[in-house]
Amino acid sequence: MPFNRRAFLGTSVAVAALATVLPRVAMAQATPEAGGVLRVAIDQAVSVIHPLLTRVNPEYMTAELLYSGLTRLGRDMQAEPDLATEWQANDDLTVWTFKLRPGVTFHDGAACTAADVVATFQAILNPDFASPARNNVGPIDTIEAVDDTTVRFTLKTAYADFPVALSYNNARIIQASVVEGSFESLRTSANGTGPFKLVSYEPDRLVVVEKNPDFYDPARPYLDRVELHVFPDLGAQVSSLLAGDIDMIATLGPNDFMRLDGQDGIDVLRSASGQFCNVNFGTDIAPFNDARVRRALALTIDRDAMVDFMTEGLGTKGNDTPLNGSYPFFKQIPQREQNIAEAKKLLAEAGLADGFEAELIASDRPAIRTQLAVALREMAKEAGITINVTTMPHATYLDQVWKKGAFYVGFYNMQPTPDGIMKLLFTSDAAWNETRWNNTAFDALIAQARSTIDPAKRTELYTEAQTLMNDEVPAIIPAFFDVLGAKRAWMQGYDIHPRASVFRLDFAWLDAAAPTKG
Amino acid sequence: MSASYILKRIALIFYTLFIVSILVFGITQILPADAAVMMLGENATDEALEALRQQMGLNDPIWAQYLHWATGVVQGDFGTSLRTGQPVGPALFSALGTSLTLAVLALAVMLVLAIPMGILAAVRRGRAADLVVGFVSYIGVSLPEFVTATLAVVVVADIWGLLPPAGYVPLAEDFWGGLQRLILPVSVASIMMIAHVSRMVRSELVDVMHTDYIRAARLKGLTPRRVLIRHGLRNALLPTITIVALDVGYLLGGIIVVEEIFSIPGIGRALMSAIQSRDLPVIQAGVMIMAATYSIVNFAADLMYAWLDKRIQYD
Numbered sequence: 001m002p003f004n005r006r007a008f009l010g011t012s013v014a015v016a017a018l019a020t021v022l023p024r025v026a027m028a029q030a031t032p033e034a035g036g037v038l039r040v041a042i043d044q045a046v047s048v049i050h051p052l053l054t055r056v057n058p059e060y061m062t063a064e065l066l067y068s069g070l071t072r073l074g075r076d077m078q079a080e081p082d083l084a085t086e087w088q089a090n091d092d093l094t095v096w097t098f099k100l101r102p103g104v105t106f107h108d109g110a111a112c113t114a115a116d117v118v119a120t121f122q123a124i125l126n127p128d129f130a131s132p133a134r135n136n137v138g139p140i141d142t143i144e145a146v147d148d149t150t151v152r153f154t155l156k157t158a159y160a161d162f163p164v165a166l167s168y169n170n171a172r173i174i175q176a177s178v179v180e181g182s183f184e185s186l187r188t189s190a191n192g193t194g195p196f197k198l199v200s201y202e203p204d205r206l207v208v209v210e211k212n213p214d215f216y217d218p219a220r221p222y223l224d225r226v227e228l229h230v231f232p233d234l235g236a237q238v239s240s241l242l243a244g245d246i247d248m249i250a251t252l253g254p255n256d257f258m259r260l261d262g263q264d265g266i267d268v269l270r271s272a273s274g275q276f277c278n279v280n281f282g283t284d285i286a287p288f289n290d291a292r293v294r295r296a297l298a299l300t301i302d303r304d305a306m307v308d309f310m311t312e313g314l315g316t317k318g319n320d321t322p323l324n325g326s327y328p329f330f331k332q333i334p335q336r337e338q339n340i341a342e343a344k345k346l347l348a349e350a351g352l353a354d355g356f357e358a359e360l361i362a363s364d365r366p367a368i369r370t371q372l373a374v375a376l377r378e379m380a381k382e383a384g385i386t387i388n389v390t391t392m393p394h395a396t397y398l399d400q401v402w403k404k405g406a407f408y409v410g411f412y413n414m415q416p417t418p419d420g421i422m423k424l425l426f427t428s429d430a431a432w433n434e435t436r437w438n439n440t441a442f443d444a445l446i447a448q449a450r451s452t453i454d455p456a457k458r459t460e461l462y463t464e465a466q467t468l469m470n471d472e473v474p475a476i477i478p479a480f481f482d483v484l485g486a487k488r489a490w491m492q493g494y495d496i497h498p499r500a501s502v503f504r505l506d507f508a509w510l511d512a513a514a515p516t517k518g
Numbered sequence: 519m520s521a522s523y524i525l526k527r528i529a530l531i532f533y534t535l536f537i538v539s540i541l542v543f544g545i546t547q548i549l550p551a552d553a554a555v556m557m558l559g560e561n562a563t564d565e566a567l568e569a570l571r572q573q574m575g576l577n578d579p580i581w582a583q584y585l586h587w588a589t590g591v592v593q594g595d596f597g598t599s600l601r602t603g604q605p606v607g608p609a610l611f612s613a614l615g616t617s618l619t620l621a622v623l624a625l626a627v628m629l630v631l632a633i634p635m636g637i638l639a640a641v642r643r644g645r646a647a648d649l650v651v652g653f654v655s656y657i658g659v660s661l662p663e664f665v666t667a668t669l670a671v672v673v674v675a676d677i678w679g680l681l682p683p684a685g686y687v688p689l690a691e692d693f694w695g696g697l698q699r700l701i702l703p704v705s706v707a708s709i710m711m712i713a714h715v716s717r718m719v720r721s722e723l724v725d726v727m728h729t730d731y732i733r734a735a736r737l738k739g740l741t742p743r744r745v746l747i748r749h750g751l752r753n754a755l756l757p758t759i760t761i762v763a764l765d766v767g768y769l770l771g772g773i774i775v776v777e778e779i780f781s782i783p784g785i786g787r788a789l790m791s792a793i794q795s796r797d798l799p800v801i802q803a804g805v806m807i808m809a810a811t812y813s814i815v816n817f818a819a820d821l822m823y824a825w826l827d828k829r830i831q832y833d
Contacts, residue, residue, distance in 0.1 A: 045791060047601045130566045187603045203602050204613075204791065205686060205783040229685060232787065233779045239671050239683035365794075395796040396550045 032493055036510035036517040037225040039246040041237040045204045045230050050186040051172035052124060052131040057251060058228065060169040060501045065209050065226060066107075067172035067192030068216075070098055070117065071163050073416050073502050075271075075495065077328055079163035083112065083173055083193065083216075093158035093451055100149040104216050106175055107190070107197045114145035119176035121153075129183065133170035135431035136420065138162050158451030160458070161417045168416075169501050195221040195506035205230055215506075222493070222509035241266065241486060244515060248487040248494065250503070254312035257484045269485040269496040274326045274414030274421065276318060277310065277372045279360070279476040280434045282406035287358075292350040294473040298336060299343035300380045306478040309375050310368055314484060318477040321466040322412070322421045326480075326498050329418055329449075329459045333466050343383040355384025361408040362389060363397035369409040372478070403434050410434065410475070414499050418462050422446050426474060437474035490514040527820070531813045538809040539591070539802075543584050546798045556600045556796050587799075591806065597799035601792070606803045610788060614807055616686065617777070617784035621769040623700060624707035625762070632712045633758075636719025637751065643724060651716060658713025667706045667779040674702060686782040703780040707773050711765045718761050722754035756827055763819035767812045 042058035051063040071079040071087075084098040104112040121143045124133045139156040146152050155162065165171075175191060190198040193216070196209035207228040211221055229246060231237040238256045240246045242263065252260070252268075261268045279297075281288040288294055303317040316324060323330050347353060362373040370391050377387040392401070401408050415421040424431050427446050428438040442465055449461035485496040490513040497503065510517050554570045571577050575586055590597060596606035639651035675683035687696040726732060727750050735745045774786030785804060792800035824830045 045601075047795075048603070050603075127566055128569070184603070202783065203604075203609075204787065205781075229781070230783070231684060231781045232791075233684070233781060235668065236671065236684035236779060236781055239676050240685065243675055243679065243683050245682050245685065393794075395556070395794070399550045399552055399555070 030492060030511075032219075032222045032507075032509040033511060033517075034222050034509070035224055036514050037227060038223045038248065038491065038505065038508060038510065039227045039229060039516065040505075041231045041240060041246045041249045042228050043231060043234060043237065043251055045232075046201070046207050046228065047203050048187065049190060049198075049201060049207070050184075051174060051190075051192065052120075052129060052133060052170050052186075054170060055132060057501050058230075061250065061503045061505070062207050062209075062228060063169065063172055064194070064503055065196040065505060066190045066194045066198055067174070068104075068194050069167055069171050069173065070100075071167045072504070073164065073167040073497075073499060075497055077164070077326075077416055077498070079167055082167075083117070084166075087163055089162070093160055093162070093453070094155045096153045096155070096162050097146070098151050098153070100151065101216055102149050104193050105214055106193055107212060109214075110175065112173065112175075112193050113148045114151045115148075116176045117151045117173055118143050118145050119179040120173045121171075123174070123179045123183065124171060131170050133168050135424070136165065136168045137171050138165040157447070159419075160450055160453055161419050164416045165420070196226060199225070203230075217506075221506040223505070226505060238486075241488065244488065247491045247510070247514065247516075248508075249485055251500065252484040252486055254314045254484065257314065257486070258312065260486045265489050267487050267489055269487060269494075270314065270482050271496045271498045272316060272324075272326050273480060273483045273498040273500060274322065274324055275481045275483060275500060276322065276412055276477050276479065277368055277481070278318075278322075278410045278412070279372070279376060279478075280405070280408055280410050281474060281476075282404075283435050283437045283474055285406040287350070287352060287356055288406055290350045291472045292346040293352065293356075294476075295471070296343040296346040296350070296383060297376075297380060297385060298473050298476045299339045299346070300383045300385065301376065301476065301478050302338045302379060303336070303478055305379075306372075306375060310371055310479050311481050314482045316480045316482075318479050319466075319470055320473050320475070320477050321469045322425065322477060323418050323462065323466055324480050326414060327418050327421075329455060329462045331459050331463045331466075333463060333470060336470065338379075340382050347383065347385075355386065357386040357388070358407050359388045359390055361397065361401050361405055362391050363394040363401075363409070364391055365394040366411060368481075369411055373409050376476075376478075403432060413501060416499060419446065419450050422465070426469070435474035437472065439468065439472065439474075442468050488514070490517075524821075527817055531810075531817060534813050535806065535810055539588060539806060540584070542802050542805045543587060546801055547580060547583075549796060549798070553600055553796075553798055556798075587802070591803070596803035596806075599792075599797055599800050601795050601797045601800070606799045610785060610800065610803050610807060613783055613785040613788040614811075616688075616782060617770065617773065617786060619689065620700065620703060620707060620773060620776070620782065620784060621766065623704045624711065624769060624773075625766070627704055628708040628711040628715060628765075629762075631708070632715035633719055633755075635712070635716040637723060637746070639716065639720040640723035640727065640754075641746070648720075651720070655713035655717050658709045659717075661709075663706055663710065663773075663775045664779065666709055667703075667776055670702050670706055671779065684779070684781045686780070699780075703773075703776050703782060707769060707776050711762075711768070714761055714765060715758060718758050719754060722757055723750055726750050726754045752826065756823060759819050759822055759826070763816050766815045770808055770811055 044056050044058050046058050046062050048054050048059050049062050051067045054060050054063045068082045070082060070084040072082040074080045083101055083104060085101050087096060087098045089096045100114060106112055121140065123129050124131045124137060125140060138159045140153055141156045142154045144152050173193060174186065178186060195212055195215045197212050199208040199210050201207050208225065210225045211223065215221065234253060234256055237249050238259060241249055257268055260266050281294050283289055298320050307313065307315045307317055317335065319333065319335055347355060360373050362369040373389040377389050380387050415424060425434060426437060427443050445461050445465040449458050452458050452461065483496055483498060483500045487494060490511050492509050492511055494508040553576060554567045575583055587597065594607060599606050635651050639648040642648050671683045674680050681701055682699050685699050687699055689696040732745060732749055735749045773784065774790055777784045777787040785807065788800065789804040792804060
């Protein structure tokens with residue numbers, strides 16, 4: 001069957017429609033029960049609750065409870081309806097029209113209309129507000145309100161992933177009057193259209209939200225309240241979950257995961273993901289300006305050992321590209337394995353037959369960066385490469401090394417689309433062009449893929465891009481981490497999301513065994 | 519003790535704080551981090567960063583920045599947190615309140631336990647009670663809090679299931695729930711101080727009990743109890759006060775570990791996360807508040823000295 005635009009759009013709306021139906025299908029197995037207080041353990045303070053400015057997962061979780069976007073990201077990495085119920089593009093994917101859900105109100109009772117959506121996106125695109133969404137919502141040129149429930153985006157270039165991009169964590173709809181007036185007021189208060197309303201907020205201790213009775217879906221949320229408890233000590237999270245003091249741990253490390261696995265009344269949660277730690281090369285700085293040197297270093301790595309060492313086996317092998325099976329449009333290219341002889345040969349060709357010495361910088365957060373650096377140091381020895389590992393505080397790293405250094409360890413979350421991760425890190429116009437690889441053939445492939453609808457064709461383009469990257473190695477990506485979490489068995493309707501920054505707690509509910517169900 | 523002495527001491531406290539303010543301001547200026555980047559995040563454009571630097575006065579000479587900051591502090595305005603965008607003062611004072619709750623309880627527990635333990639060990643010197651007290655205080659001195667805290671959580675909360683393992687609830691919000699959650703952290707914070715203080719009381723008391731005036735008191739026919747409490751303990755407690763004052767300093771700084779492990783949002787943890795995120799205004803204010811608290815406690819200890827021992831005259 002030939003693939004065409006209409007069929008593509010038809011499918012995406014059908015998938016979207018199906019997604020809204022799915023929870024109700026699931027009800028047939030276990031009917032969600034309303035009520036109860038969900039107590040969630042988070043590992044970092046909620047420093048920012050301004051939905052356009054949040055930066056870390058616990059903050060994304062808070063914003064997701066309080067606000068809605070136009071679309072939201074399903075566990076299958078597809079866009080689902082949120083405030084927008086359906087969408088359409090023109091033939092060359094440059095003009096997108098979104099139909100808004102009628103009758104939605106903000107927590108203060110005011111109607112949420114196309115004007116609010118337009119104002120929100122203008123704020124996102126305004127560099128003065130410095131919203132991280134600015135680089136992530138796609139090449140928006142203009143946005144206009146067609147009528148009260150219709151908005152139209154005109155893009156600078158074709159962009160097939162636009163509905164998915166709009167689900168970005170920071171692209172949450174706020175009131176037009178707030179954008180024009182007191183933008184900063186959302187740092188301490190909240191007024192969204194989300195499933196929950198803000199009750200109280202102490203950055204380093206506790207965020208409390210309560211059910212929004214006027215949420216657009218009358219069935220959800222099921223919970224009366226959600227409390228986000230800040231636990232800086234990971235051991236205390238685990239103890240509290242075991243004691244039944246909390247119901248869910250948002251993010252867990254491999255060691256704690258294994259400790260909880262198999263305990264009575266606890267479900268551990270695990271999902272393969274595109275989250276990775278990498279070794280970035282400044283590809284304009286010697287000796288890393290020679291692709292043979294970069295490839296030689298990549299060939300020294302025993303990737304199975306790396307997965308075991310870095311993730312305790314809770315991960316998958318990387319192939320020096322940021323894509324893996326968790327992404328759509330992915331096809332496996334030949335896996336690079338350890339080959340010391342080949343590495344030595346490449347070094348000799350590059351005029352470094354005697355090896356070389358380099359300083360590898362790893363920040364101290366998370367600790368896995370240092371683990372990667374030390375493992376690489378040991379593996380690279382065999383090929384005559386001497387690596388000196390330097391660790392430093394994360395803030396110092398951000399200030400002095402990140403985006404500037406020649407040789408350092410990075411750590412990245414999975415993005416919703418292949419385009420997202422490439423545009424974040426590896427194209428010449430990437431938001432964080434750390435490697436300065438600036439490969440025009442690669443840029444052309446990514447640009448072509450983003451204006452292509454046919455999934456088979458897109459897969460082909462991304463595969464070609466992968467091959468190019470695997471060959472040139474702007475960064476070594478030795479392993480991907482599974483995202484891990486845990487919950488009490490009495491909490492239902494929740495599973496961990498591969499993207500790690502999406503939670504969907506409006507679908508969660510507590511059964512009769514939960515202590516806060518009363 | 520004269521009024522002029524007290525005034526002099528108070529002036530000295532302000533002088534100390536002035537020196538501390540210069541030090542902490544200087545050190546935070548050297549820290550490798552750009553306050554504007556910390557505030558706006560990695561996605562900010564250069565123009566936005568420059569505008570913010572201008573607005574925050576980061577481009578001014580350092581002395582001008584110091585003057586601006588110090589003027590604010592004197593008026594009780596500690597600036598705005600780079601991390602949360604909220605005023606530093608209220609957040610830190612509420613954290614200080616939490617830490618003080620923990621510290622006062624830990625001090626009370628320590629005094630109630632450590633002084634009788636020390637007396638017992640001194641009176642029964644060389645006998646079983648002395649050995650037990652000695653052993654307990656050895657453990658207290660040699661085990662760091664991250665060990666005792668973790669042990670307490672694993673044994674009392676995980677294995678026995680007696681108390682909640684972590685978390686903090688203000689006593690005003692839920693008195694019993696809050697108190698339950700304070701038992702473990704207070705115990706852990708007091709263990710090391712109990713060890714310090716009970717050993718101090720014991721050794722001082724042992725020394726004092728061998729002095730001539732104690733012998734004289736005994737020969738006068740006073741009851742052993744009166745000799746011990748009125749004459750022995752009163753003199754033995756003097757150096758102990760110094761130790762307690764020092765321990766208050768330890769409590770304010772050292773309970774960082776306790777606060778981390780038990781997830782208590784006190785001033786130690788506030789400072790810790792501020793240092794990690796290079797939140798300069800919070801670091802500056804936190805250090806100032808801690809220095810002030812420490813100076814005041816030491817001043818109080820000196821006053822107590824004079825009150826307990828009339829021979830000590832300050833002028």
